[in-house]
Amino acid sequence: MTGEVLREGESRVLTCQVMGGHPHPWVTWYRHGRPINLTSMMRDTLAVSLTSPRVTSRRLEEEEVRVKQLVRATREEDGAVYECRVNSHLSEQSLTTNVTLTVHYAPSTVTVKGPRVMTDDQHLTLTCFTNPAKPPAAITWLIQGTEIGTGLSTVREDEGGGWVTSSKLTHHLPESHNITQVTAECRAHHSATRKVINKRWSLKVIKRPGKPVVKIEGGDGSEVVAGSRVRLLCSSLGGRPQPSVTWVLSQ
Structure with missing residues (x-):
């Protein structure tokens, strides 16, 4: 899987394969330093597959140990480090290899x-x-x-x-x-x-209403006779929604 880019929703099977060793080593998958397949930590394990736990051939039992881990690509898995550790009775030091997942994911909203x-x-x-x-x-x-x-x-x-x-x-x-x-x-x-x-x-x-225009109804200008009653008309062109008109008297 080295260099492969996964799309969100895809699945891959990681396989850790160990050749040789007597007695047989045991293999464990880790994710960010934590074991994720405890079954394979048993010291008497000859071959473990999370998708197919049975040994497929006598030759496989004699020559290799193989452990599989199913991975589903999610945005949380982007950058996740999966490490395979191999341990044996003959060595206190683990043999390790790892892979870092790269997941491409689209925005959800x-x-x-x-x-x-x-x-x-x-x-x-x-x-x-x-x-x-x-x-x-x-x-x-x-x-x-x-x-x-x-x-x-x-x-x-x-x-x-x-x-x-x-x-x-x-x-x-x-x-x-x-x-x-x-x-x-x-x-x-x-x-x-x-x-x-x-x-x-x-x-x-x-829509903004037009500038208001005031007219004297029935008159011919802005001059009126003192003491007479007049009717003023205020109009504005356009406007949406319909505007309201308010009179204000200035002293």
Whole structure:
């Protein structure tokens, strides 16, 4: 397995094989210094296989001891050190060899952060980041179902292993009086899986009302006769949702 890269979910069988020795040595697999197959520590063991415990031939009994260990590739197994130790009555020093697992795993989730409401004249600004992956995931963005690029992406190494990819999207919406909601989608792509890990984010689009205009109803200007009653009309063009109008009297 030296140099082989496993994808999350795959399985491999590690085999430790010892040739010769009389009396027969015993073989033990260790993970990070802890024994994981105690059965093979018995001194009278001739051959042990965790997947097939019976001895397959008389010749095997006479010439070798073989111990197998099944390993399933998970993100927790990335960097795990499996060591095979061989012990004998004739030596106090163990013979050892080891293998370090390399596991590639995709991010399990992506998270999007940003506002839930924006005005139609604002730039849309969102941030998306993955949880750890190895190697780093790639991020792409979609707006209203159309891919628009990768945004400004950065990658940082996570303390617990793997890398976190983040992307900041800044996008200006096309001018349209009909857009009331925008749906953005962050997608993470990774070589360890064909599945696309995605997260959608919806924003309500509001429209600023126009500058208020005050008119004197029935009048022809801003001058009125003292003591007379007048009706003032305040109007504002546009706005979504419908704006409210409040009168304030200044002394």
